Amino acid sequence: MSSPRPSFSLPGLLPGARAAIPAFPGFIVFAMAFGAAAAQKGLSLGETMGLSAFVYAGASQMVGLEIWQKVWSPATILAIATVTAVVNARMILLGATLQPWLRHEPLPRTALNLFLVTEAGWLLGTRYYSEGGRDTAVLLGCGITLWLVWQASTFAGYFAGVLVPEPRRFGLDLVMPVFFSVMLVPLxxxxxxxxxxxxxxxxxxxxxxxxxxxxxxxxxxxxxxxxxxxxx
Known part of the structure; x- marks a missing residue:
C-alpha cells in the first residue's frame, strides 16, 4: 500500500512545538555562547540579533565572528560569504532528504520550512516522517519553536557577555575553540x-x-x- 500523501493542518503545529522540547538545552547553551561571544567581539545588539534571526546557523555564526571586521571591504565580505556557504553546505543534503515530504507544499511554506531547518529539527521531523507521520505542520511547528528559543537565548547571552568587561580574565575568549572541540567528541x-x-x-x-x-x-x-x- 502507498503511504498517505503529506498534508498541512494548523493543529499539527502544537505537536511539532512539543517535539522540539528535548532540543532546548543544546539550543539555549549554544545561542547564549554565541550572544556572549558577539558582545565581547564588539557587535551591537542589533547586529547580534540580526545574525541569529537571518543567518540562523550556529556553526556559521560562530565562524563568522572570527572574520567579523569593524570596517568591511569586498574581500572580507567575500570571505565571510564563502566560509558560511562551505560550513552550511551540509544543509543541501538535509534539504534533499525532505523533498519527498515537502514537494507538494506551496512554495512559500516550503521556503519557510527549509529556512528553519536545523540538525535537531531535521532529526525530529524525519523521525516523525519515518514513523508514518505526514503532517508538514509538525516540521514547521518544531522549526518555529526552535527559532524562537534561539532568539531569546541569543538575547540573554548578549547581555551576559556585556556584563563581563574582561572576558580573557575568565577564559571566555576560549568559548568558540572549546565548543568546536567538544562537538568532535560524539562524532x-x-x-x-x-x-x-x-x-x-x-x-x-x-x-x-x-x-x-x-x-x-x-x-x-x-x-x-x-x-x-x-x-x-
Missing part, C-alpha cells in the same frame, strides 16, 4: 574516520601560516572532504 567513530579531521587540521594550519586572510578555513574544509572521499 568519533575510530581512528580511520578521524583521518579527514587530521588532514583538515594540518592543511588549515599550513595555509594559515602561508596565506593571509581566512582562506585557511575553506582550504581545511575542502581538504577534509577530499580526504574523506578518498578513504571511503
Amino acid at each position: 568519533w567513530k575510530g581512528a580511520r574516520h578521524a583521518l579527514p579531521w587530521l588532514v583538515a587540521g594540518a592543511v588549515s594550519l599550513a595555509v594559515h601560516a602561508l596565506v593571509p586572510g581566512y582562506f585557511f578555513i575553506v582550504a581545511g574544509a575542502l581538504a577534509g572532504v577530499v580526504a574523506g572521499m578518498l578513504i571511503e
Whole structure:
C-alpha cells in the first residue's frame, strides 16, 4: 500500500512545538555562547540579533565572528560569504532528504520550512516522517519553536557577555575553540574516520601560516572532504 500523501493542518503545529522540547538545552547553551561571544567581539545588539534571526546557523555564526571586521571591504565580505556557504553546505543534503515530504507544499511554506531547518529539527521531523507521520505542520511547528528559543537565548547571552568587561580574565575568549572541540567528541567513530579531521587540521594550519586572510578555513574544509572521499 502507498503511504498517505503529506498534508498541512494548523493543529499539527502544537505537536511539532512539543517535539522540539528535548532540543532546548543544546539550543539555549549554544545561542547564549554565541550572544556572549558577539558582545565581547564588539557587535551591537542589533547586529547580534540580526545574525541569529537571518543567518540562523550556529556553526556559521560562530565562524563568522572570527572574520567579523569593524570596517568591511569586498574581500572580507567575500570571505565571510564563502566560509558560511562551505560550513552550511551540509544543509543541501538535509534539504534533499525532505523533498519527498515537502514537494507538494506551496512554495512559500516550503521556503519557510527549509529556512528553519536545523540538525535537531531535521532529526525530529524525519523521525516523525519515518514513523508514518505526514503532517508538514509538525516540521514547521518544531522549526518555529526552535527559532524562537534561539532568539531569546541569543538575547540573554548578549547581555551576559556585556556584563563581563574582561572576558580573557575568565577564559571566555576560549568559548568558540572549546565548543568546536567538544562537538568532535560524539562524532568519533575510530581512528580511520578521524583521518579527514587530521588532514583538515594540518592543511588549515599550513595555509594559515602561508596565506593571509581566512582562506585557511575553506582550504581545511575542502581538504577534509577530499580526504574523506578518498578513504571511503
